[in-house]
Amino acid sequence: MEKEELRKELKVSAIENGTVIDHIPSRSVFQVIKILNLSEYQNQLLIATNLDSNKMGKKGIIKVSNKFFKSDDINKIALVAPSATLIIIKNFQVTEKRNVEIPDYVEKIVKCFNPNCITNNEDILSKFTVIDKKELKLRCHYCEKITAKDNISFRE
Amino acid sequence: MKNKSLVSINDFTRDEHVRILELANIFEKHPTQRILEDFVVATLFFEPSTRTRLSFESAATRLGAQVIGFSDASSSSVQKGESLRDTILTVSNYCDIIVMRHPKEGSARFASEVAKVPVINAGDGANQHPTQTLLDMYSIRKTQGTLDKLNIAFVGDLKYGRTVHSLVMALCNFNTTFHLISPLELKLPSAVKIHIKEKNLTYHQYTDLQEVIPKVDILYMTRIQKERFSDPLDYEKVKSAYVLRNSMLDVSKPNLKILHPLPRVNEITTDVDDNPKAYYFTQALNGVFIRQALLAAILGVVD
Ligand SMILES: [Zn+2]
Numbered sequence: 001m002e003k004e005e006l007r008k009e010l011k012v013s014a015i016e017n018g019t020v021i022d023h024i025p026s027r028s029v030f031q032v033i034k035i036l037n038l039s040e041y042q043n044q045l046l047i048a049t050n051l052d053s054n055k056m057g058k059k060g061i062i063k064v065s066n067k068f069f070k071s072d073d074i075n076k077i078a079l080v081a082p083s084a085t086l087i088i089i090k091n092f093q094v095t096e097k098r099n100v101e102i103p104d105y106v107e108k109i110v111k112c113f114n115p116n117c118i119t120n121n122e123d124i125l126s127k128f129t130v131i132d133k134k135e136l137k138l139r140c141h142y143c144e145k146i147t148a149k150d151n152i153s154f155r156e
Numbered sequence: 157m158k159n160k161s162l163v164s165i166n167d168f169t170r171d172e173h174v175r176i177l178e179l180a181n182i183f184e185k186h187p188t189q190r191i192l193e194d195f196v197v198a199t200l201f202f203e204p205s206t207r208t209r210l211s212f213e214s215a216a217t218r219l220g221a222q223v224i225g226f227s228d229a230s231s232s233s234v235q236k237g238e239s240l241r242d243t244i245l246t247v248s249n250y251c252d253i254i255v256m257r258h259p260k261e262g263s264a265r266f267a268s269e270v271a272k273v274p275v276i277n278a279g280d281g282a283n284q285h286p287t288q289t290l291l292d293m294y295s296i297r298k299t300q301g302t303l304d305k306l307n308i309a310f311v312g313d314l315k316y317g318r319t320v321h322s323l324v325m326a327l328c329n330f331n332t333t334f335h336l337i338s339p340l341e342l343k344l345p346s347a348v349k350i351h352i353k354e355k356n357l358t359y360h361q362y363t364d365l366q367e368v369i370p371k372v373d374i375l376y377m378t379r380i381q382k383e384r385f386s387d388p389l390d391y392e393k394v395k396s397a398y399v400l401r402n403s404m405l406d407v408s409k410p411n412l413k414i415l416h417p418l419p420r421v422n423e424i425t426t427d428v429d430d431n432p433k434a435y436y437f438t439q440a441l442n443g444v445f446i447r448q449a450l451l452a453a454i455l456g457v458v459d
Contacts, residue, residue: 119263122240142262
Protein backbone atom coordinates (compact mmCIF):
# COMPACT_ATOMS: atom_id res chain seq x y z
CA MET A 1 0.00 0.00 0.00
CA GLU A 2 1.22 3.47 -0.84
CA LYS A 3 1.96 5.86 2.00
CA GLU A 4 -0.52 8.32 0.59
CA GLU A 5 -3.29 5.72 0.60
CA LEU A 6 -2.46 4.62 4.10
CA ARG A 7 -2.66 8.20 5.33
CA LYS A 8 -6.06 8.55 3.75
CA GLU A 9 -7.26 5.52 5.63
CA LEU A 10 -5.83 6.60 8.91
CA LYS A 11 -7.72 9.81 8.41
CA VAL A 12 -11.00 7.88 8.74
CA SER A 13 -9.82 7.33 12.24
CA ALA A 14 -6.56 6.02 13.42
CA ILE A 15 -6.34 3.30 16.03
CA GLU A 16 -3.53 3.10 18.51
CA ASN A 17 -3.27 -0.67 18.76
CA GLY A 18 -5.15 -3.34 16.89
CA THR A 19 -5.95 -4.74 13.49
CA VAL A 20 -7.11 -3.10 10.30
CA ILE A 21 -8.79 -5.35 7.77
CA ASP A 22 -8.54 -3.59 4.44
CA HIS A 23 -9.62 -4.27 0.87
CA ILE A 24 -12.83 -6.04 1.82
CA PRO A 25 -15.33 -6.07 -1.05
CA SER A 26 -18.14 -3.76 0.10
CA ARG A 27 -20.76 -6.50 -0.15
CA SER A 28 -18.74 -8.73 2.21
CA VAL A 29 -18.13 -6.29 5.05
CA PHE A 30 -21.00 -7.51 7.18
CA GLN A 31 -20.15 -11.15 6.56
CA VAL A 32 -16.64 -10.48 7.85
CA ILE A 33 -18.11 -8.91 10.97
CA LYS A 34 -20.24 -11.98 11.45
CA ILE A 35 -17.40 -14.47 10.87
CA LEU A 36 -15.18 -12.70 13.38
CA ASN A 37 -18.06 -12.33 15.81
CA LEU A 38 -17.46 -8.59 16.05
CA SER A 39 -21.04 -7.61 16.73
CA GLU A 40 -20.39 -8.52 20.36
CA TYR A 41 -17.09 -6.66 20.49
CA GLN A 42 -16.75 -4.29 23.47
CA ASN A 43 -13.78 -2.16 22.38
CA GLN A 44 -13.60 0.54 19.73
CA LEU A 45 -14.65 -0.77 16.36
CA LEU A 46 -14.71 1.26 13.16
CA ILE A 47 -16.54 0.04 10.13
CA ALA A 48 -16.47 1.83 6.81
CA THR A 49 -17.87 0.64 3.53
CA ASN A 50 -18.40 1.88 -0.03
CA LEU A 51 -15.09 3.73 0.11
CA ASP A 52 -13.42 4.54 -3.18
CA SER A 53 -10.54 2.27 -4.00
CA ASN A 54 -8.17 2.45 -6.94
CA LYS A 55 -7.75 -1.31 -6.89
CA MET A 56 -11.31 -2.47 -6.33
CA GLY A 57 -13.72 0.33 -7.17
CA LYS A 58 -15.57 0.18 -3.85
CA LYS A 59 -14.20 -1.38 -0.71
CA GLY A 60 -14.74 -1.67 2.99
CA ILE A 61 -12.43 -1.36 5.97
CA ILE A 62 -12.83 -2.66 9.50
CA LYS A 63 -10.61 -1.37 12.28
CA VAL A 64 -10.60 -3.33 15.50
CA SER A 65 -8.91 -1.71 18.48
CA ASN A 66 -6.88 -3.82 20.89
CA LYS A 67 -7.48 -7.01 18.97
CA PHE A 68 -4.87 -9.22 17.34
CA PHE A 69 -6.58 -12.14 15.71
CA LYS A 70 -5.23 -15.65 15.70
CA SER A 71 -4.30 -16.66 12.20
CA ASP A 72 -6.99 -19.38 12.20
CA ASP A 73 -9.62 -16.74 12.80
CA ILE A 74 -8.33 -14.33 10.28
CA ASN A 75 -7.97 -16.94 7.59
CA LYS A 76 -11.70 -17.49 7.73
CA ILE A 77 -12.05 -14.05 6.21
CA ALA A 78 -10.50 -15.45 3.07
CA LEU A 79 -13.66 -17.51 2.51
CA VAL A 80 -15.71 -14.37 1.83
CA ALA A 81 -13.05 -11.77 1.10
CA PRO A 82 -9.96 -13.35 -0.45
CA SER A 83 -8.77 -9.89 -1.48
CA ALA A 84 -8.59 -8.64 2.12
CA THR A 85 -5.33 -7.48 3.63
CA LEU A 86 -4.45 -7.27 7.27
CA ILE A 87 -2.57 -4.46 8.87
CA ILE A 88 -1.33 -4.80 12.43
CA ILE A 89 -1.03 -1.50 14.24
CA LYS A 90 1.05 -0.95 17.36
CA ASN A 91 1.49 2.54 18.76
CA PHE A 92 -0.12 4.06 15.65
CA GLN A 93 2.58 2.36 13.55
CA VAL A 94 2.07 -0.36 10.96
CA THR A 95 4.08 -3.30 12.22
CA GLU A 96 2.88 -5.98 9.85
CA LYS A 97 0.94 -6.30 6.62
CA ARG A 98 -0.19 -9.46 4.99
CA ASN A 99 -2.78 -11.07 2.76
CA VAL A 100 -5.34 -13.51 4.07
CA GLU A 101 -4.95 -17.18 3.18
CA ILE A 102 -7.65 -19.77 2.75
CA PRO A 103 -7.08 -22.29 5.55
CA ASP A 104 -6.76 -26.08 5.08
CA TYR A 105 -9.59 -26.76 7.51
CA VAL A 106 -12.69 -24.76 8.32
CA GLU A 107 -14.65 -25.39 11.49
CA LYS A 108 -17.87 -24.07 12.98
CA ILE A 109 -18.55 -21.07 10.75
CA VAL A 110 -19.66 -22.62 7.47
CA LYS A 111 -22.97 -24.40 7.01
CA CYS A 112 -22.91 -27.65 5.04
CA PHE A 113 -25.05 -27.10 1.96
CA ASN A 114 -26.48 -30.63 2.11
CA PRO A 115 -29.81 -30.30 3.96
CA ASN A 116 -29.67 -34.00 4.85
CA CYS A 117 -26.28 -33.65 6.55
CA ILE A 118 -26.23 -34.58 10.23
CA THR A 119 -24.68 -31.18 11.05
CA ASN A 120 -27.86 -29.50 9.82
CA ASN A 121 -30.08 -31.77 11.86
CA GLU A 122 -28.37 -32.07 15.23
CA ASP A 123 -26.40 -29.68 17.37
CA ILE A 124 -23.02 -30.59 15.87
CA LEU A 125 -20.13 -28.34 14.86
CA SER A 126 -19.48 -28.35 11.14
CA LYS A 127 -16.02 -29.34 9.93
CA PHE A 128 -14.63 -29.14 6.42
CA THR A 129 -11.43 -29.92 4.58
CA VAL A 130 -10.62 -27.35 1.92
CA ILE A 131 -9.99 -29.51 -1.15
CA ASP A 132 -9.65 -26.69 -3.68
CA LYS A 133 -8.47 -23.25 -2.59
CA LYS A 134 -8.69 -21.66 -6.01
CA GLU A 135 -12.29 -22.63 -6.75
CA LEU A 136 -13.08 -22.76 -3.04
CA LYS A 137 -14.45 -26.24 -2.51
CA LEU A 138 -15.00 -27.57 1.00
CA ARG A 139 -15.59 -31.26 1.74
CA CYS A 140 -17.80 -31.91 4.75
CA HIS A 141 -16.06 -34.09 7.31
CA TYR A 142 -19.38 -35.77 8.10
CA CYS A 143 -21.51 -36.20 4.97
CA GLU A 144 -18.51 -36.00 2.59
CA LYS A 145 -20.44 -33.73 0.22
CA ILE A 146 -18.74 -30.73 -1.39
CA THR A 147 -19.89 -27.23 -0.50
CA ALA A 148 -18.60 -24.92 -3.23
CA LYS A 149 -18.09 -21.17 -3.48
CA ASP A 150 -21.55 -20.46 -4.87
CA ASN A 151 -23.41 -22.20 -2.09
CA ILE A 152 -21.34 -21.26 0.94
CA SER A 153 -23.42 -19.83 3.74
CA PHE A 154 -22.57 -19.15 7.34
CA ARG A 155 -24.00 -20.57 10.50
CA GLU A 156 -25.99 -18.35 12.82
CA MET B 157 -8.39 -53.45 12.60
CA LYS B 158 -9.02 -53.98 16.31
CA ASN B 159 -11.27 -51.20 17.67
CA LYS B 160 -11.29 -49.40 14.35
CA SER B 161 -14.59 -47.93 13.17
CA LEU B 162 -15.72 -48.56 9.60
CA VAL B 163 -17.69 -45.53 8.42
CA SER B 164 -16.44 -45.05 4.84
CA ILE B 165 -14.91 -47.72 2.67
CA ASN B 166 -11.65 -45.74 2.63
CA ASP B 167 -11.31 -45.95 6.41
CA PHE B 168 -9.75 -49.35 5.76
CA THR B 169 -6.67 -49.82 3.62
CA ARG B 170 -6.37 -52.09 0.61
CA ASP B 171 -4.65 -54.71 2.75
CA GLU B 172 -7.39 -54.51 5.35
CA HIS B 173 -10.02 -54.98 2.64
CA VAL B 174 -8.17 -58.07 1.42
CA ARG B 175 -7.90 -59.41 4.97
CA ILE B 176 -11.66 -58.99 5.51
CA LEU B 177 -12.33 -60.90 2.28
CA GLU B 178 -10.01 -63.71 3.41
CA LEU B 179 -11.70 -63.90 6.80
CA ALA B 180 -15.12 -63.93 5.12
CA ASN B 181 -13.96 -66.89 3.11
CA ILE B 182 -13.12 -68.75 6.32
CA PHE B 183 -16.52 -67.90 7.81
CA GLU B 184 -18.23 -69.10 4.67
CA LYS B 185 -16.63 -72.50 5.22
CA HIS B 186 -17.30 -72.49 8.98
CA PRO B 187 -20.19 -70.10 9.57
CA THR B 188 -20.96 -71.10 13.13
CA GLN B 189 -18.16 -70.46 15.59
CA ARG B 190 -18.80 -69.22 19.09
CA ILE B 191 -15.89 -66.79 19.18
CA LEU B 192 -17.92 -63.74 20.24
CA GLU B 193 -19.62 -65.22 23.31
CA ASP B 194 -18.19 -62.52 25.56
CA PHE B 195 -19.42 -59.67 23.41
CA VAL B 196 -22.55 -57.57 23.01
CA VAL B 197 -23.35 -56.14 19.58
CA ALA B 198 -25.79 -53.20 19.39
CA THR B 199 -27.72 -52.77 16.15
CA LEU B 200 -29.19 -49.26 16.08
CA PHE B 201 -31.49 -48.83 13.11
CA PHE B 202 -32.78 -45.26 13.17
CA GLU B 203 -34.54 -46.12 9.93
CA PRO B 204 -35.78 -49.60 9.09
CA SER B 205 -33.77 -51.85 6.79
CA THR B 206 -34.80 -55.38 7.54
CA ARG B 207 -32.43 -56.95 5.04
CA THR B 208 -29.27 -55.29 6.39
CA ARG B 209 -30.26 -55.64 10.03
CA LEU B 210 -31.03 -59.34 9.76
CA SER B 211 -27.75 -59.92 7.95
CA PHE B 212 -25.81 -58.27 10.79
CA GLU B 213 -27.82 -60.00 13.49
CA SER B 214 -27.39 -63.36 11.80
CA ALA B 215 -23.64 -62.74 11.59
CA ALA B 216 -23.43 -61.78 15.27
CA THR B 217 -25.62 -64.63 16.45
CA ARG B 218 -23.72 -67.27 14.47
CA LEU B 219 -20.57 -66.14 16.27
CA GLY B 220 -22.26 -66.43 19.67
CA ALA B 221 -22.58 -62.70 20.42
CA GLN B 222 -25.54 -61.17 22.25
CA VAL B 223 -27.50 -58.67 20.17
CA ILE B 224 -29.32 -55.62 21.54
CA GLY B 225 -30.81 -52.62 19.77
CA PHE B 226 -33.81 -51.31 17.92
CA SER B 227 -35.12 -51.76 14.41
CA ASP B 228 -36.62 -48.35 13.83
CA ALA B 229 -36.45 -45.03 15.60
CA SER B 230 -40.12 -44.88 16.56
CA SER B 231 -39.62 -47.68 19.08
CA SER B 232 -36.74 -45.95 20.85
CA SER B 233 -35.97 -42.88 22.92
CA VAL B 234 -35.07 -41.10 19.69
CA GLN B 235 -38.74 -40.49 19.20
CA LYS B 236 -38.78 -38.51 22.43
CA GLY B 237 -36.29 -36.11 20.88
CA GLU B 238 -33.08 -37.47 22.36
CA SER B 239 -30.02 -36.24 20.50
CA LEU B 240 -27.90 -38.67 18.52
CA ARG B 241 -24.97 -37.86 20.78
CA ASP B 242 -26.91 -38.90 23.90
CA THR B 243 -28.27 -42.08 22.32
CA ILE B 244 -24.80 -43.15 21.20
CA LEU B 245 -23.16 -42.28 24.52
CA THR B 246 -25.80 -44.23 26.42
CA VAL B 247 -25.73 -47.26 24.16
CA SER B 248 -21.96 -47.44 24.16
CA ASN B 249 -22.13 -48.21 27.88
CA TYR B 250 -24.05 -51.39 27.12
CA CYS B 251 -22.16 -52.90 24.21
CA ASP B 252 -18.78 -53.65 22.67
CA ILE B 253 -19.56 -52.51 19.14
CA ILE B 254 -22.29 -50.46 17.47
CA VAL B 255 -23.80 -51.22 14.07
CA MET B 256 -25.90 -48.28 12.97
CA ARG B 257 -28.11 -47.17 10.14
CA HIS B 258 -29.39 -43.61 10.08
CA PRO B 259 -31.22 -41.50 7.49
CA LYS B 260 -28.88 -38.51 7.81
CA GLU B 261 -25.58 -38.35 5.98
CA GLY B 262 -22.56 -38.08 8.26
CA SER B 263 -24.41 -39.56 11.26
CA ALA B 264 -22.12 -42.60 11.43
CA ARG B 265 -18.95 -40.49 11.33
CA PHE B 266 -20.32 -38.38 14.15
CA ALA B 267 -21.31 -41.47 16.16
CA SER B 268 -17.82 -42.93 15.71
CA GLU B 269 -16.37 -39.75 17.26
CA VAL B 270 -18.73 -39.81 20.22
CA ALA B 271 -18.90 -43.55 20.98
CA LYS B 272 -16.50 -45.27 23.35
CA VAL B 273 -16.76 -48.42 21.22
CA PRO B 274 -16.13 -48.90 17.49
CA VAL B 275 -18.94 -48.17 15.01
CA ILE B 276 -19.80 -50.00 11.81
CA ASN B 277 -21.82 -47.90 9.38
CA ALA B 278 -24.73 -49.87 7.95
CA GLY B 279 -25.80 -46.93 5.78
CA ASP B 280 -25.95 -43.19 6.48
CA GLY B 281 -28.52 -41.66 4.15
CA ALA B 282 -27.19 -41.42 0.61
CA ASN B 283 -23.60 -41.35 1.79
CA GLN B 284 -21.83 -44.61 2.60
CA HIS B 285 -22.63 -48.29 3.03
CA PRO B 286 -19.20 -49.92 3.31
CA THR B 287 -20.38 -53.44 4.19
CA GLN B 288 -22.28 -53.51 0.89
CA THR B 289 -19.04 -52.58 -0.88
CA LEU B 290 -17.11 -55.33 0.86
CA LEU B 291 -19.72 -57.94 0.02
CA ASP B 292 -19.64 -56.78 -3.60
CA MET B 293 -15.84 -57.16 -3.60
CA TYR B 294 -16.19 -60.58 -2.03
CA SER B 295 -18.70 -61.64 -4.69
CA ILE B 296 -16.43 -60.45 -7.48
CA ARG B 297 -13.39 -62.20 -6.07
CA LYS B 298 -15.27 -65.39 -5.39
CA THR B 299 -16.75 -65.64 -8.88
CA GLN B 300 -13.64 -64.57 -10.76
CA GLY B 301 -10.98 -66.12 -8.53
CA THR B 302 -9.24 -62.73 -8.27
CA LEU B 303 -9.95 -59.03 -7.87
CA ASP B 304 -7.03 -58.02 -10.01
CA LYS B 305 -7.17 -56.57 -13.54
CA LEU B 306 -10.84 -57.27 -14.19
CA ASN B 307 -13.15 -55.55 -16.66
CA ILE B 308 -16.10 -54.36 -14.65
CA ALA B 309 -19.22 -52.69 -16.05
CA PHE B 310 -21.46 -50.44 -13.98
CA VAL B 311 -24.93 -49.94 -15.44
CA GLY B 312 -27.75 -47.51 -14.66
CA ASP B 313 -27.70 -44.67 -12.18
CA LEU B 314 -23.99 -43.96 -11.74
CA LYS B 315 -24.57 -40.42 -10.51
CA TYR B 316 -26.53 -40.96 -7.32
CA GLY B 317 -25.84 -44.62 -6.58
CA ARG B 318 -23.71 -44.67 -3.44
CA THR B 319 -22.94 -48.38 -3.85
CA VAL B 320 -21.40 -47.64 -7.24
CA HIS B 321 -19.20 -44.79 -5.98
CA SER B 322 -17.83 -46.78 -3.04
CA LEU B 323 -17.21 -49.89 -5.10
CA VAL B 324 -15.43 -47.94 -7.84
CA MET B 325 -13.21 -46.27 -5.22
CA ALA B 326 -12.34 -49.61 -3.62
CA LEU B 327 -11.67 -51.33 -6.95
CA CYS B 328 -9.22 -48.59 -7.88
CA ASN B 329 -6.74 -50.48 -5.69
CA PHE B 330 -7.03 -53.57 -7.91
CA ASN B 331 -6.14 -52.39 -11.43
CA THR B 332 -9.73 -52.55 -12.64
CA THR B 333 -10.76 -51.34 -16.09
CA PHE B 334 -14.09 -49.58 -15.67
CA HIS B 335 -16.94 -49.62 -18.20
CA LEU B 336 -19.54 -47.02 -17.28
CA ILE B 337 -22.94 -47.33 -18.92
CA SER B 338 -25.59 -44.75 -18.09
CA PRO B 339 -27.89 -42.15 -19.54
CA LEU B 340 -26.10 -38.81 -20.01
CA GLU B 341 -28.04 -37.36 -17.06
CA LEU B 342 -26.73 -40.04 -14.69
CA LYS B 343 -23.03 -40.27 -15.50
CA LEU B 344 -20.47 -41.05 -12.82
CA PRO B 345 -19.55 -37.81 -10.96
CA SER B 346 -16.24 -36.27 -11.98
CA ALA B 347 -14.86 -36.56 -8.42
CA VAL B 348 -14.99 -40.35 -8.75
CA LYS B 349 -13.55 -40.28 -12.27
CA ILE B 350 -10.65 -38.13 -11.07
CA HIS B 351 -9.91 -40.82 -8.51
CA ILE B 352 -9.74 -43.45 -11.27
CA LYS B 353 -7.35 -41.28 -13.25
CA GLU B 354 -5.15 -40.62 -10.24
CA LYS B 355 -4.62 -44.37 -9.99
CA ASN B 356 -3.64 -44.42 -13.68
CA LEU B 357 -6.57 -46.66 -14.51
CA THR B 358 -8.85 -46.56 -17.52
CA TYR B 359 -12.57 -45.98 -17.79
CA HIS B 360 -14.83 -46.05 -20.83
CA GLN B 361 -18.23 -44.36 -20.92
CA TYR B 362 -21.15 -45.65 -22.97
CA THR B 363 -24.83 -45.00 -23.34
CA ASP B 364 -25.54 -48.40 -24.94
CA LEU B 365 -25.53 -51.53 -22.79
CA GLN B 366 -25.45 -54.25 -25.45
CA GLU B 367 -22.09 -53.30 -26.98
CA VAL B 368 -20.36 -53.62 -23.61
CA ILE B 369 -21.61 -57.08 -22.66
CA PRO B 370 -18.99 -59.12 -24.61
CA LYS B 371 -16.11 -57.16 -23.04
CA VAL B 372 -16.63 -57.59 -19.36
CA ASP B 373 -16.19 -60.02 -16.45
CA ILE B 374 -18.76 -58.39 -14.17
CA LEU B 375 -21.99 -56.55 -14.96
CA TYR B 376 -23.00 -54.48 -11.94
CA MET B 377 -26.62 -53.43 -12.50
CA THR B 378 -28.36 -50.62 -10.59
CA ARG B 379 -31.83 -49.21 -10.46
CA ILE B 380 -32.71 -45.97 -12.21
CA GLN B 381 -35.13 -44.03 -10.06
CA LYS B 382 -37.85 -41.90 -11.56
CA GLU B 383 -37.35 -39.12 -9.01
CA ARG B 384 -33.86 -38.46 -10.39
CA PHE B 385 -35.39 -36.88 -13.49
CA SER B 386 -36.90 -33.43 -13.48
CA ASP B 387 -38.87 -34.31 -16.61
CA PRO B 388 -40.81 -37.61 -16.39
CA LEU B 389 -40.52 -37.94 -20.16
CA ASP B 390 -36.74 -38.18 -19.85
CA TYR B 391 -37.21 -41.07 -17.47
CA GLU B 392 -39.58 -42.86 -19.83
CA LYS B 393 -36.97 -42.51 -22.58
CA VAL B 394 -34.11 -44.09 -20.65
CA LYS B 395 -35.75 -46.65 -18.39
CA SER B 396 -36.04 -49.40 -20.98
CA ALA B 397 -32.57 -48.73 -22.40
CA TYR B 398 -30.89 -50.09 -19.28
CA VAL B 399 -32.83 -53.29 -18.79
CA LEU B 400 -30.90 -56.55 -18.97
CA ARG B 401 -32.67 -59.42 -20.76
CA ASN B 402 -31.48 -62.98 -20.97
CA SER B 403 -31.09 -62.89 -24.76
CA MET B 404 -28.56 -60.07 -24.44
CA LEU B 405 -26.19 -62.42 -22.62
CA ASP B 406 -25.61 -64.77 -25.58
CA VAL B 407 -22.48 -62.84 -26.52
CA SER B 408 -21.08 -62.59 -22.99
CA LYS B 409 -17.85 -64.14 -21.75
CA PRO B 410 -18.20 -67.55 -20.08
CA ASN B 411 -16.95 -66.16 -16.74
CA LEU B 412 -19.38 -63.22 -16.70
CA LYS B 413 -21.41 -62.73 -13.53
CA ILE B 414 -24.27 -60.29 -12.97
CA LEU B 415 -24.41 -58.39 -9.70
CA HIS B 416 -27.08 -56.08 -8.30
CA PRO B 417 -27.26 -54.54 -4.80
CA LEU B 418 -31.02 -55.38 -4.61
CA PRO B 419 -33.86 -54.73 -4.38
CA ARG B 420 -34.38 -55.06 -8.10
CA VAL B 421 -37.36 -53.44 -9.77
CA ASN B 422 -37.39 -54.12 -13.50
CA GLU B 423 -33.82 -53.50 -14.62
CA ILE B 424 -33.12 -57.24 -14.84
CA THR B 425 -35.92 -59.28 -16.37
CA THR B 426 -36.85 -62.43 -14.46
CA ASP B 427 -35.75 -64.68 -17.33
CA VAL B 428 -32.17 -63.83 -16.35
CA ASP B 429 -32.64 -65.32 -12.86
CA ASP B 430 -32.19 -68.91 -14.05
CA ASN B 431 -29.08 -68.11 -16.06
CA PRO B 432 -26.01 -69.42 -14.19
CA LYS B 433 -24.45 -66.01 -14.81
CA ALA B 434 -26.99 -64.37 -12.49
CA TYR B 435 -25.33 -63.97 -9.12
CA TYR B 436 -27.40 -61.29 -7.37
CA PHE B 437 -29.22 -63.53 -4.92
CA THR B 438 -26.06 -65.34 -3.81
CA GLN B 439 -24.33 -61.95 -3.61
CA ALA B 440 -26.70 -60.89 -0.81
CA LEU B 441 -25.95 -64.08 1.15
CA ASN B 442 -22.26 -63.25 1.10
CA GLY B 443 -23.11 -60.26 3.27
CA VAL B 444 -23.37 -62.45 6.34
CA PHE B 445 -19.79 -63.73 5.97
CA ILE B 446 -18.44 -60.22 5.39
CA ARG B 447 -20.24 -58.98 8.50
CA GLN B 448 -18.92 -61.92 10.53
CA ALA B 449 -15.41 -61.05 9.35
CA LEU B 450 -15.84 -57.39 10.31
CA LEU B 451 -17.27 -58.09 13.75
CA ALA B 452 -14.53 -60.61 14.54
CA ALA B 453 -11.70 -58.39 13.23
CA ILE B 454 -12.89 -55.17 14.88
CA LEU B 455 -13.59 -56.90 18.19
CA GLY B 456 -10.07 -58.27 17.98
CA VAL B 457 -10.77 -62.01 18.25
CA VAL B 458 -8.98 -62.61 14.94
CA ASP B 459 -6.04 -60.69 13.48
ZN1 LIG C 1 -22.21 -32.24 5.52
